[in-house]
Amino acid sequence: MNPARDLPISGVFCAAATPILDSGEPDHPIFASHCKALLEEGCDGIALLGTTGEANSFSIAQRQALLDDLIVAGVDPRRLMPGTSQTNVADSVTLTRHAVECGVAACVVLPPFYYKGVSDEGLFRFYAELIEKVGSNDLRIVLYHIPPIAQVGLSMELVARLVEHFPGIVVGIKDSSGKLESMQGFASTFRDFSVFSGADPFMLPLLRSGGAGCITSSSNLIAHHLRLVFDNWFDPARTGEVDRAQERIDAWRNLSNAYVQLPTVKAMLARRRNHDGWTRVRPPLVELGPDEIETVWRRMEELEAIEND
Template structure:
């Protein structure tokens, strides 16, 4: 299946049962809910999917369930991350075997070093399959920063490198990539609270987090931002929706973003706040603050200009 990078692609969460096992039934339902709301693809087993706490077998099963749940409607583009290059290559090949349509390739967990070694890692993963690839640049989380010039170098060497998920939180990176590459790569925003700014700078897609709880609102926000950039949208409506959404979107930008997004899912009735250790659910003042933000947004939800 050809990957459509232009739209909202959920970095989909991994649901857990009370005993810590994966709730595959709910995961399938959640995948379907996302695409019924207008999302153009799914990105499972990424950072928000708690990939680092999943076994290889669990990752493979999640990908099988996602592919079966969505059929030919949208592509499944899993996060490919591991401690070693060999494990990342194995996961990329498994993803292709179970029917995924693309890959989101990350630098290795834990080990971060110079461009020569990091390039060798992503080179190996990109070459492991024929699937379209999106490079994931998230220097705050992974301590590896793929600079625009380095991304351009990869793009010149790999025809199947089609996109980059830019999560540096610096929208100037979008501008720099477009200046170097034009339309050679699809640029997607990976930080929720700069999506409108990213689209204005030229990004064409959004790997979103809060979409797991607010898919309709996420798709509407993306569409409005695109329309405004193209000169045919209503800026006042976009500003009103963004102002409502921003306190929620900022939950995606902190260390406990997984816990907070899953809490939001639980409060809207679409999921559980359960996470896998070493993560723990938020408690005390942290929990009350998050609940106030989410509750206030829910109170205002019926007034949104969708």
């Protein structure tokens, strides 16, 4: 039996990229199609509107509409974990309350990231006011620790205080610090608390340290490999198979970092989903150039050929 399944939330969650129309609006039908494919390919759920989903490049109304239309298209809200944070409490409450009313599994909540050097007390007040103003027993929060991007991190002491004050609501954390020891520290410190790796190479060692799984960008492309690792990491008879899958995961992850990661992932999706519109990104990001796309696609063909041998 997979020990990770005993945690409040666990599994392979895709930090889903958002396809964009020429107008700059999210492409709702293509997004719904992509999310359904991800679930078929092995994802337990979809963590939409996070960093990979370019959430902070969209308005509140755009974010709400994308979630609404995804559910209307037939995706079970219980398999969704949208990002619902903004740099202020009021907008974060609006997004989070809307998501809870939609029936999502949990909300992934960044700290307010505009002001730097803020105290744990200030961050606690942000999360406490958010939780209290949403005012729902159905609210589940997965904290989002991504100091390389937000430049505002979540300390062990802050997380402990939030878990103590809001039991059953603050149920986990996505750790995108890039430091395995940070993920393992959260997993070893808190019981019945879901710690997700924000990078694919760390999911396997994190699972072995009591982690819950992953929320990653590469799962847009390699959910089946991550599914194999998650389902079998604890079985000594499957160690060789798991290690080979992890090697493939690492190779695809490395390719996604060949250039700026998000435009690269979207270029890869353009080939995988056979839809050129996937290459579009919102400002301030810039799409890959034709030569870069050609290089990435050629390397994708090489990786696929290796897997098919």
